[in-house]
Amino acid sequence: MEFGILEDYAVRMVLFLAQNNGKIISRGEISEAMAIPITVLARIGQTLEAAGIVEIHRGKRGGxxxxxxxxxxxxxxxxxxxxxxxxINKCVDNPNFCVREGVCPVNRIWKEINEKFRNLLRVDFKTLLEMEKTLT
Structure with a gap:
């Protein structure tokens, strides 16, 4: 499994907005600070808005x-x-995907890996900001 560039840009965008929590940040400022092409930010912003993560403020002072x-x-x-x-695998969340689901020893491993992976990804952006401070 590999995350694409849009996902990477989205994480960068949210991280930058978290650093400036409560402020409206322009597309240009985000683009420059986080090395995200400005042409891609609108698409990322719309997806994040639909997910309830960001607010889009339109107009001259928008962002x-x-x-x-x-x-x-x-x-x-x-x-x-x-x-x-x-x-991590289709059989993890879709028990009808494979006829061997109930007897497959690998299925148990996939489920365990998947849950540990998802738990690691449950880190919040406040924690990520704190981690970033230790890296600089």
């Missing part, structure tokens, strides 16, 4: 701001707003 505090937004939520529910 984006978080709809919720950073501690209420998870990495998992941002990623899944773009790609849907994350699962």
């Amino acid at each position: 984006y701001k978080l709809r919720k505090p950073p501690e209420k937004i998870t990495l998992l939520e941002v990623l899944e707003s773009f790609i849907g529910k994350i699962a």
